[in-house]
Amino acid sequence: MSRNTIRLLIILSTLSIIGVIITQIYWVRKALDMRERQFNQRAHVALQEVANDLSKLNGVMLHNNPVEQLSSNYFLVNTNAMVDPALVEHYLKNRFQQNAIVSDFEVGIYDCASNKMFYGVALSTRNDNKKPTQTANWLKSNKYPYYFGVRFPSQNISVISDLRGWIGSSLLVLLAVSFFGYALFVILRQRQLTEVQRDFINNMTHELQTPIATIRIAADVLNTPAIKDQPERLKKYTSIVKEEALRLQNQVETVLNMAKAEKNSLPLTIEWLDVHQIISSLANKYEINLTLHLNASEPYIHADRLHLSNAISNLIDNAFKYTPQNPDIHLETVTQNGNLIIIVRDNGIGIAPEHHRKVFDKFYRVSTGNIHNVKGFGIGLSYVQQIVKAHRWKLDLKSELGKGSEFKIKIPLKKG
Secondary structure: OOHHHHHHHHHHHHHHHHHHHHHHHHHHHHHHHHHHHHHHHHHHHHHHHHHHHHHHHHOOOOOOOOEEEEEOOEEEEEOOOOOOHHHHHHHHHHHHHHOOOOOEEEEEEEEOOOOEEEEEEEEEOOOOOOEEOOOOOOOOOOOOOOEEEEEOOOHHHHHHHHOHHHHHHHHHHHHHHHHHHHHHHHHHHHHHHHHHHHHHHHHHHHHHHHHHHHHHHHHHHHOOHHHHHOHHHHHHHHHHHHHHHHHHHHHHHHHHHHHHHHOOOOOOOEEEEEHHHHHHHHHOOOOOOEEEEEOOOOOEEEEEHHHHHHHHHHHHHHHHHOOOOOOOEEEEEEEEOOEEEEEEEOOOOOOOHHHOOHHHOOOOOOOOOOOOOOOOOOOHHHHHHHHHHHHOOEEEEEEOOOOOEEEEEEEEOOOO
16 A cells, blocks of 8 residues: 555545544534524423413413513513412413423512512422522513513533433444544554564665675685685685674674663663763774864763763764765763763754654654665664663754754763
8 A cells, every 4th residue: 555545545534533523513513402492492482371371360461472581591571560479480380391391490570669589489390399599690671560580590401411312322423433543543553663664674684684795705705725825815804704793793782772772671780981981982993084072071970881882882873874975073072051961963964853853763764765875773863862761861953954963962960
């Protein structure tokens, strides 16, 4: 499956998931609105019937529409006459039950003489419970001299409760969609890891075959009878075998150390070290293109000698690998804010900002069109980061494409 196909699959799957979620939310919202409208209509009809019952009892005429809805759960009923609270309660419960309104509600009756609600009570069509309520916070109107208000304090909760089935099925759909999205993520992530693993195996095979092939050729030369009479040639090929064997050993140790670091079992032998002495020793095997600036006033730290040496070596090796022309590598130490800082700076190809975090991932290599154009397994920087983490240090990267890279290892100084 090509990258474009995978990218298209991800886009279509993402759009499908978003579409399902939006559709589900839309229909749940529509259902809530419909239930709310149905309740409001039933409440409006029931309250109009109550108003008609009271008008007949009091012998007064009513407006065409004596019921006004002031908010989502508050209704005002015009009566055009004083009403008996007991009758209002009786008619309300009776008409609500007839219109299938099963809910708690509150009633407040307005007195135009005092310009306030003089009566407030909480009732329910579910039972015969009755208790007085505060009347100070009722909404009032100047349209009518005589009216009463009815509000349903738990109406929103009641509507949601009526839609438990809808909401439950919607949650199941969203859960299924979430599992699908997660499964898709895992599949794509697994494919990416497979590609990374394949690239690593290809790189490792290529890197290991080179010293093996060199050793085999040198061994064939050393196996010829005439080599005994050519001491200089014998010495040269013996040296080649030794160097390539050491190179092969270093490659194997790098992979093994990385595996240990990934399992958080990287063994550390902490000792009191002179960083300048270690750097000077490492610099001997590099060309004159490496310049040292050992300016740290306190170069002594507690660290593992082998892993510190490997970390610095990997940074220097990377600097040379990714500086194909006229390398100018600088290795600097400074003391700053209680830290010893080791800086490796090059004038190479640099690293684009979008790759800064990824270059520390295991097996990750910035693509340059040819997987073997730069030697290595793609684990050097990951190994350096694991060493830094094991020592509880800090590793920083500053780089721009085409302007080289700068790596900093910040080591807190400890007196000892």
